[in-house]
Amino acid sequence: MEKRVNLKKQEVLKYKCRICGYIYDLTKGDEKRAVMPETPFEKLPDSWRCPVCFYPKSHFYQVKDGHRKEI
Numbered sequence: 001m002e003k004r005v006n007l008k009k010q011e012v013l014k015y016k017c018r019i020c021g022y023i024y025d026l027t028k029g030d031e032k033r034a035v036m037p038e039t040p041f042e043k044l045p046d047s048w049r050c051p052v053c054f055y056p057k058s059h060f061y062q063v064k065d066g067h068r069k070e071i
């Protein structure tokens with residue numbers, strides 16, 4: 001029996017702003033707001049807002065890296 005340990009790859013989630021389409025990429029962080037790379041979306045301060053349209057975190061939803069869902 002072989003167990004796959006592939007969790008790390010599946011953990012690469014991005015968060016997309018449903019207002020303007022901006023994607024928060026945790027591998028990059030948010031330079032403009034001094035958010036260090038590798039900062040998970042959940043760890044962003046509540047005061048963090050979309051750098052494009054300034055809507056709060058609650059307007060973001062998860063997207064899986066490599067998959068784009070057309071709405």
Ligand SMILES: [Zn+2]
Nearest residue numbers: 017020050053
């Ligand atoms: Zn936005």
